[in-house]
Structure formats: C-alpha cells, structure tokens
Amino acid sequence: xxxxxxxxxxxxxxxxxxxxxCAELQKPQLLLDAEKSYGQAAxxxxxxxxxxxxxxxxxxTLASAALAENEEDMASLAYIANTQIEVxxxxxxxxxAHQNTKNLMEQKEQLIASSINxxxxxxxxKLSTMEENNAEREILLAFxxxxxxxxxxxxxxxxxxxxxxxxxxMVKYPTKKIALSGHTDNSGSAERNKxxxxxxxxxxxxxxxxxxxxxxxxxxxxxxxxQPAVSNATRAGRQQNRRIEIEFAN
Amino acid sequence: xxxxxSTTALLKATALGVSVSVLVACGIAAPKTEIAYAxxxxxxxxxxxxxxxxxxxxxxSANKLxxxxxxxxxxxxxxxxxxxNESIADANLAQAKAQAGxxxxxxxxxxxxxxxxxxxLK
Numbered sequence: 001x002x003x004x005x006x007x008x009x010x011x012x013x014x015x016x017x018x019x020x021x022c023a024e025l026q027k028p029q030l031l032l033d034a035e036k037s038y039g040q041a042a043x044x045x046x047x048x049x050x051x052x053x054x055x056x057x058x059x060x061t062l063a064s065a066a067l068a069e070n071e072e073d074m075a076s077l078a079y080i081a082n083t084q085i086e087v088x089x090x091x092x093x094x095x096x097a098h099q100n101t102k103n104l105m106e107q108k109e110q111l112i113a114s115s116i117n118x119x120x121x122x123x124x125x126k127l128s129t130m131e132e133n134n135a136e137r138e139i140l141l142a143f144x145x146x147x148x149x150x151x152x153x154x155x156x157x158x159x160x161x162x163x164x165x166x167x168x169x170m171v172k173y174p175t176k177k178i179a180l181s182g183h184t185d186n187s188g189s190a191e192r193n194k195x196x197x198x199x200x201x202x203x204x205x206x207x208x209x210x211x212x213x214x215x216x217x218x219x220x221x222x223x224x225x226x227q228p229a230v231s232n233a234t235r236a237g238r239q240q241n242r243r244i245e246i247e248f249a250n
Numbered sequence: 251x252x253x254x255x256s257t258t259a260l261l262k263a264t265a266l267g268v269s270v271s272v273l274v275a276c277g278i279a280a281p282k283t284e285i286a287y288a289x290x291x292x293x294x295x296x297x298x299x300x301x302x303x304x305x306x307x308x309x310x311s312a313n314k315l316x317x318x319x320x321x322x323x324x325x326x327x328x329x330x331x332x333x334x335n336e337s338i339a340d341a342n343l344a345q346a347k348a349q350a351g352x353x354x355x356x357x358x359x360x361x362x363x364x365x366x367x368x369x370x371l372k
Contacts, residue, residue: 076332083339087346094350097357104360108367115371 031078037085050095051088058084135169153203167211179247182222185238198222278327284334288315295344303351304344311340
C-alpha cells in the first residue's frame with residue numbers, strides 16, 4: 001500500500017488555508033449602507049465642491065473595509081467610512097451656509113449702499129429744485145422791473161441785469177426752455193401795440209442768443225394790449241401793463 | 251498510513267500554522283498613539299462645539315475612547331485599535347457638526363437681519 005507523505009498532505013492544507021484567507025467576506029449591512037451613502041454624497045454638487053478631500057478619505061476607508069480580513073475589522077471600517085461620509089456631507093452644509101451668509105452680507109451691503117445713494121440723490125434733487133425755483137423767482141422779480149422806452153424796443157438802463165440773470169440761468173439749466181410774451185398798455189393802436197410787444201419779446205430773445213443761448217430754447221409772442229395785468233386808467237397801471245412775462249418749461 | 255517521518259513533518263507544519271495564527275491575533279501593539287490622537291481630536295471637537303450642536307457625537311466619541319482604553323488595559327489591542335479609530339471618526343464628525351451648526355446659525359441671523367433691514371427701508 002502506498003503511504004501518504006507529509007508533502008502530499010501539506011499541499012491541500014495550504015490551499016485550504018489560502019482559500020479561506022482570500023475568501024471574500026459577506027458585506028455587513030453597515031458597509032452596504034455606507035456604500036449607498038457614499039454614492040449619494042458623491043452625486044451631490046455641494047459635497048463635491050466643498051468636501052471632496054473628506055469624500056476621498058471615506059472612499060479609501062470603504063475600499064479598505066471591502067478588503068478587510070475579518071468581520072470585526074470590516075464592520076469597524078464600515079462604521080468609520082459611514083462617519084467620514086457624514087463628515088463630508090456636514091462640512092459641505094457648513095461651507096454652503098458660509099457662502100450663503102457671505103451672499104446675504106453682500107445683499108445687505110448693496111441694499112444699504114443703494115439706500116444711502118437714493119437718499120443722497122433725493123436730497124440733491126431737492127436742493128437742485130430749490131435752487132432752480134429760487135433762480136426762477138429772482139428772474140421773475142428782475143423781469144418785473146424791466147421797462148422799455150415808450151413806443152420803442154429800447155430797454156431803460158438797469159433792465160439788462162434781469163436779462164443777464166436769465167442768461168446765467170439758461171446756461172446752468174441747459175434743458176430749460178422759456179416762453180417770452182410781450183404786453184403793452186392801451187396807448188396807441190392795438191395793431192401797433194401787438195407789433196411792438198412782439199418786437200420787445202424778440203429783442204430780449206436776441207440778447208439771450210447773443211449770450212450763447214440757443215434760439216430753439218426760446219419762443220416769443222406779442223399780445224399787445226389784449227392782456228392787461230391791471231387797469232390802464234392810471235399812469236402807474238399803464239406802466240405795469242408794459243411788460244415782458246416769462247414762462248419756464250422743461 | 252503515516253510514516254514516522256511524515257507525521258513529524260505534519261506536526262511541525264501544524265505547529266507553524268498555529269504560531270502564525272497566534273501572532274496574527276496577538277501581534278498588534280497597544281494602540282497608545284491612536285488613543286492619544288483620539289483624545290486630542292475629541293478635546294479639539296469639544297472646544298469647537300461652542301453652541302452645543304454636537305452633543306451626541308461627542309458623547310459617542312468619548313464612550314468609544316473609554317472602551318478603547320479598557321480593551322487596551324485588558325490586552326485586547328485589536329479591539330482597542332478599532333475603537334480608538336472609531337472614536338477619532340466620531341470626534342471628527344462632532345467637529346464638523348459643531349462648525350456647520352455655527353455656520354447655519356450665522357446664516358439664519360444674517361437672513362433675519364436682512365429681512366429686518368428690508369422692512370426698515372420700506
């Protein structure tokens with residue numbers, strides 16, 4: 001009978017040992033759960049953006065868990081991998097919150113800046129309107145004193161200052177337009193008075209144009225004696241009716 | 251049928267196998283470094299948890315650390331090592347929870363502040 005040698009017995013023993021050593025362990029539920037969580041985390045844009053290194057660490061641990069030589073190590077590594085995935089997800093949430101806070105802060109700053117600018121604009125507009133109104137009031141006052149020599153288009157001395165003021169105003173507010181209307185008292189014929197009032201309004205326009213103001217911004221009309229401001233019965237009344245009126249327009 | 255020579259060889263091989271197994275089981279050194287690292291990580295996480303957002307994770311980490319120390323004292327170094335590593339992972343998660351909690355809290359405050367400002371500016 002053929003005897004068995006130790007060598008022949010050792011070969012299967014070694015093979016069995018190797019086979020049992022290399023046999024893949026059944027994955028515990030914890031590892032399966034961790035792999036699933038990893039898949040979810042890896043598909044999150046936020047996690048990939050803010051916690052890619054943490055996710056890589058978890059991936060390495062998952063791979064180690066899958067190759068673990070015993071169930072205890074596998075379970076422990078699966079637990080650690082799961083925790084590391086949670087770290088990645090949590091870190092991403094925190095970083096996203098940081099970013100959101102930063103964005104909100106910027107919104108707040110913009111809101112404050114635009115509010116300040118709006119107030120500043122409003123104040124400037126008010127100031128500008130006040131200045132404009134004051135200027136117009138001054139011009140109207142000055143024009144109230146404008147007089148012409150009777151029957152002519154010649155201004156009496158001192159009347160020029162009102163026109164200078166008007167010219168300055170029109171330079172400062174280049175979008176403004178004006179309408180000049182000439183009026184007379186009831187001395188002389190109505191036809192002549194109408195012609196004279198038109199000539200007086202035109203003469204003021206010509207002075208303004210000579211100071212660089214565009215004629216397109218000025219309209220003139222002569223009403224003659226048709227629109228008296230007061231009664232023509234007295235000398236003072238007639239003087240008051242010989243006038244140039246201004247209307248301001250944008 | 252075994253010969254004397256083959257039986258001796260078989261016994262020697264078995265003895266070698268047993269020795270290897272024993273070495274595998276007992277060959278892990280006491281995980282003092284890992285436990286020290288776990289302690290430091292846990293302390294760092296505790297310090298970071300200013301708003302108490304990570305109580306559960308901190309407690310879990312502390313329990314694992316304590317178990318790891320116990321296992322190490324009993325010579326169960328492999329168990330101790332696993333527990334120490336789990337404790338580190340829990341402490342890292344605690345730190346992440348603590349920081350994220352603070353960030354989320356800041357975001358909430360900022361949202362409220364912005365809404366309040368919008369109301370005031372209306």
